[in-house]
Amino acid sequence: xxxxxxxxxxxxxxxLTLDIETSPNIADVWGLFNQNIGISQLRESSRVLCFAAxxxxxxxxxxxxxxxxxxxxxIAHAWRLLDAADxxxxxxxxxxxxxxxxxxxxxxxxxxxxPWRNVDLLRVCRAQFKFTSNKLAHVADRLGLGxxxxxxxxxxxxxVLAGDERAWRLFRKYCVQDVRLTEKxxxxxxxxxxxxxxxxxxxxxxxxxxxxxxGSEELRQDGRWYTTPVTVYALMTCTKCxxxxxxxxxxxxxxxxxxx
Ligand SMILES: [Zn+2]
Numbered sequence: 001x002x003x004x005x006x007x008x009x010x011x012x013x014x015x016l017t018l019d020i021e022t023s024p025n026i027a028d029v030w031g032l033f034n035q036n037i038g039i040s041q042l043r044e045s046s047r048v049l050c051f052a053a054x055x056x057x058x059x060x061x062x063x064x065x066x067x068x069x070x071x072x073x074x075i076a077h078a079w080r081l082l083d084a085a086d087x088x089x090x091x092x093x094x095x096x097x098x099x100x101x102x103x104x105x106x107x108x109x110x111x112x113x114x115p116w117r118n119v120d121l122l123r124v125c126r127a128q129f130k131f132t133s134n135k136l137a138h139v140a141d142r143l144g145l146g147x148x149x150x151x152x153x154x155x156x157x158x159x160v161l162a163g164d165e166r167a168w169r170l171f172r173k174y175c176v177q178d179v180r181l182t183e184k185x186x187x188x189x190x191x192x193x194x195x196x197x198x199x200x201x202x203x204x205x206x207x208x209x210x211x212x213x214x215g216s217e218e219l220r221q222d223g224r225w226y227t228t229p230v231t232v233y234a235l236m237t238c239t240k241c242x243x244x245x246x247x248x249x250x251x252x253x254x255x256x257x258x259x260x
Contacts, residue, residue: 013086015056017183052179083113092122117199149174193242211238
């Protein structure tokens with residue numbers, strides 16, 4: 001193992017859980033129902049107001065806001081965190097949080113942070129389960145992980161935009177709780193082997209024969225096999241988290257194919 005491999009393969013990935021809150025778009029409207037709003041009616045576009053973020057191996061949850069830190073410093077810090085992350089855990093992050101932040105990076109004259117792998121728990125929930133609702137509040141509640149912080153609805157955003165200190169304290173509590181809930185859901189789903197395309201932990205631990213999710217080398221085979229339509233592989237299960245994985249080498253392959 002060369003120096004590069006040694007440097008690469010020494011630990012667990014740097015896993016960051018993140019959640020942002022945004023301001024509403026503000027526009028002149030001529031009615032309430034079924035409106036088509038033109039760009040000329042738009043007074044203010046949505047922007048990132050704050051975010052909370054937590055490293056998986058740290059106890060504290062960080063909170064940055066334009067109220068406390070100023071918009072530019074908040075965005076610069078989000079950039080630094082994403083730049084340092086190997087894995088980003090979110091609930092709908094790739095479609096929402098990441099894209100909002102990337103717009104802010106561009107507007108701030110920044111390039112993209114160095115790449116990370118996304119673990120989007122909304123995508124996992126949609127793909128694997130049929131919950132009545134795929135909202136974080138519902139899924140977390142059903143799993144007994146706790147609830148979101150109750151708030152005053154749209155009034156909280158109105159008060160926050162007006163700079164109300166009490167509203168900002170509640171906003172902070174709400175955003176931080178969302179990150180904690182998201183991380184709890186990650187621990188629940190990853191800890192029970194439900195995240196099928198989790199970035200392979202072995203890339204960071206340096207073990208080429210470990211559980212893709214948690215990095216444990218305690219895998220049991222028990223003579224079970226994983227089959228595709230024309231190939232057979234050894235099937236392994238992690239004794240720690242229950243993730244199923246297969247060995248990369250082919251145990252058996254057939255060379256005839258059904259003619260269609
Ligand atoms: Zn595992």
